[in-house]
Structures are given as structure tokens and as C-alpha cells.
Amino acid sequence: MAKTVRAVVISGNGTNCEREVAAACRLAGCDVADIVHIAEFLAGRARLDDYHFLNLAGGFLDGDDLGSAKAGANRLLHARIQGSEEHLSDQLRRFIADGKLIMGVCNGFQLMVKMGLLPAVGGDHQSQSATLTFNDGGRFEDRWTHLKVDSASPCVFTRGMDGVYLPVRHGEGKFVPASDEVLAAMEKRHLCVLKYSDPSFQTTALDYPANPNGSVAGIAGVCDESGRLFGLMPHPEAYVHRTHHPRWTRDSGLSEEGMGLWFYQNAVRFLRETVL
Known part of the structure; x- marks a missing residue:
């Protein structure tokens, strides 16, 4: 039987990059790349259990009110599924326990951090241990950046x-x-996956515009210790x-x-070789 990779991109409440993310999943080889509104999950008409690759897209989740993605994090953590005693967070915990993949981009990265899914030092996916806050420059940044990958x-x-x-x-x-x-x-466990760098991919923690927001240690992307949960601002x-x-x-x-x-492509390859 063919190994079918099923990806899902959660939309709603201000996200606006879901179509681009779904297209990237399809180009990378996902057999299914559904865009599903958060309301469908909360109504019980869709379930995370049916997918292998969860994508949390960028945008302006809840208008970035009350801090970037904080309101969205509370919704995912505490909202009960209609007609059920189950919360969406219960499905999320099963998703992680089953060895599946989660990637959050920009607003989605903020969401994962505010939920405690990242960096999750020591395997604790329920306690917030970091945050994402306003850029040091005090303004919205729209530019291309070089990123050094921790091999x-x-x-x-x-x-x-x-x-x-x-x-x-x-x-933010x-x-x-x-x-x-x-x-x-995080540094000891190599969880700081991506760091802003100069064009020769030498990392910098301080220099603007190479580090566009002032992130501590130049951190642009983070994973948990399993390597299966990943978030990045770019x-x-x-x-x-x-x-x-x-x-x-x-x-x-x-x-x-x-x-x-x-x-x-790396996500699809991992799922076909390891999870399916």
C-alpha cells in the first residue's frame, strides 16, 4: 500500500499564509494538503488524528492583540470540542506522542512558543519558557535574511x-x-536551529539589519529535543x-x-521513512 502523507494547515482568526503553506506541502510531495479552519476542529468536523504534518501558518492571528499569538494559544489549549469532553489540546498531545511533525512559521512560531511547545527543554511541552516580543527597531520588518543552520x-x-x-x-x-x-x-542541546547571519553565513547576535529584530543570540528558529516540532520567524x-x-x-x-x-521536502521524507 502506498504511503500517503497527509498535511493540514490551520486557518482562521487572522492567518493569511495558509494557501502558500499548503502549496509548499504539495510541491514537496504531500499527497494531501488540506486547509482547515480552526472552527472545523472545534466543531468536531475535523480531527488532527487524521493527519501526519501539522502546519501553523503566519499572518496576524487575532490581530496580534494581547501579545503575538497569545489569544490563539489560549484557544488551542483550553477550547473544548463541541459535543465532546475532549479538548483540541488532547488531540495535539496525541499528535506529538505519535511521532508526527509540527511546523510553525512567523505567527505560527509565536503560537508554538506561547503554548509551550517550543523550546520545550527537557521534553516539557506544556510550560512556556520563552517568548517573542516587539522588534528592537520598533517597526515592522519586511526584508530577506541569511540564516545559519546548526548542523x-x-x-x-x-x-x-x-x-x-x-x-x-x-x-514581533x-x-x-x-x-x-x-x-x-537550548545551546547545549542544539535547539537553536537557525540564527540570523551575514551573507557568508557567519552568525551575529547584535548587528542590524542582519538580525532584523534583536533576537537574543540571533535566534531565528527553534526545535524541541525530538527535532519533530519546529518553529521559525522567516x-x-x-x-x-x-x-x-x-x-x-x-x-x-x-x-x-x-x-x-x-x-x-525533509518533512515528507521523514514521514515516509519513519512514521508511515
């Missing part, structure tokens, strides 16, 4: 990568661990073809597939 990271999504070039577009992208101890544990779904590159008309050396597609 020693357990992250499933970045296997085989050394450095990537992706766009950021956010006003500064990653801040709850303490120096949390940061030290948008991989926005660079899945060479025509998405800002210099595509001037750089004849660009490959047909964009660097962002690699993340999704």
Missing part, C-alpha cells in the same frame, strides 16, 4: 542544510528565552521557486526550487 541540531526539517536565504515580515519577532539557564540548555513557504527570489531576473545561477522548499 548538529536534531531538527528533522533542516537536515542537509548549512545556510538558507529567506524573507521575514513581522513586527524578537526571541527571548525566559532565563539564561533556558538559553544555555517564511520558507515564500521561497519555493526561483521566481520568488528578489534577484531572480538577475541571478542566472538560481535553481528552479527555492530554499524554503527544502524544509517541506
Whole structure:
């Protein structure tokens, strides 16, 4: 029997990148890439159990009121499914326990951090140990960034990568661990998967605009210790073809597939080889 990879992108309450994410999943080889409104899950008409790859897309979730993605995090953590004693968070815990994959981009990354899914040092996926807050520059940043990949990271999504070039577009992208101890544990376990860097992929923690938001230690993307839960502020779904590159008309050396597609291809490969 063929191994069918089923991806889902949750939409609603202000997300606006779900179509791009679903398209990236399909291009990477997902057999199914459904866009499902959060209300469908809460009404019991859709279930996370039916999927292998959960995508939390970017946008302006709940208008970024009450802090980036905090209201959305509370909804996912505490909302009960209509006509059931089960909460959506119960399905989410099963999803993680079954070895499936979750990726959150931009607002989706904020959501995972506010829910406690990342960085989850020590395997605790229920306690918040970091946050994402206002950019140091005090303004929305829309630019392309170079990102250094930690090759020693357990992250499933970045296997085989050394450095990537992706766009950021956010006003609250500064990653801040709850303490120096949390940061030290993240560094020791190689959970700081992506760091902002210069064009030669040398990391920087301080320099603007290479670090567009002032993230502590230049952190742009984080995974948990399993490597199966991953979040990042840059948008991989926005660079899945060479025509998405800002210099595509001037750089004849660009490959047909964009660097962002690699993340999704790694996810599909892992699911086919390990989960299905």
C-alpha cells in the first residue's frame, strides 16, 4: 500500500499564509494538503488524528492583540470540542506522542512558543519558557535574511542544510528565552536551529539589519529535543521557486526550487521513512 502523507494547515482568526503553506506541502510531495479552519476542529468536523504534518501558518492571528499569538494559544489549549469532553489540546498531545511533525512559521512560531511547545527543554511541552516580543527597531520588518543552520541540531526539517536565504515580515519577532539557564540548555542541546547571519553565513547576535529584530543570540528558529516540532520567524513557504527570489531576473545561477522548499521536502521524507 502506498504511503500517503497527509498535511493540514490551520486557518482562521487572522492567518493569511495558509494557501502558500499548503502549496509548499504539495510541491514537496504531500499527497494531501488540506486547509482547515480552526472552527472545523472545534466543531468536531475535523480531527488532527487524521493527519501526519501539522502546519501553523503566519499572518496576524487575532490581530496580534494581547501579545503575538497569545489569544490563539489560549484557544488551542483550553477550547473544548463541541459535543465532546475532549479538548483540541488532547488531540495535539496525541499528535506529538505519535511521532508526527509540527511546523510553525512567523505567527505560527509565536503560537508554538506561547503554548509551550517550543523550546520545550527537557521534553516539557506544556510550560512556556520563552517568548517573542516587539522588534528592537520598533517597526515592522519586511526584508530577506541569511540564516545559519546548526548542523548538529536534531531538527528533522533542516537536515542537509548549512545556510538558507529567506524573507521575514513581522513586527514581533524578537526571541527571548525566559532565563539564561533556558538559553544555555537550548545551546547545549542544539535547539537553536537557525540564527540570523551575514551573507557568508557567519552568525551575529547584535548587528542590524542582519538580525532584523534583536533576537537574543540571533535566534531565528527553534526545535524541541525530538527535532519533530519546529518553529521559525522567516517564511520558507515564500521561497519555493526561483521566481520568488528578489534577484531572480538577475541571478542566472538560481535553481528552479527555492530554499524554503527544502524544509517541506525533509518533512515528507521523514514521514515516509519513519512514521508511515
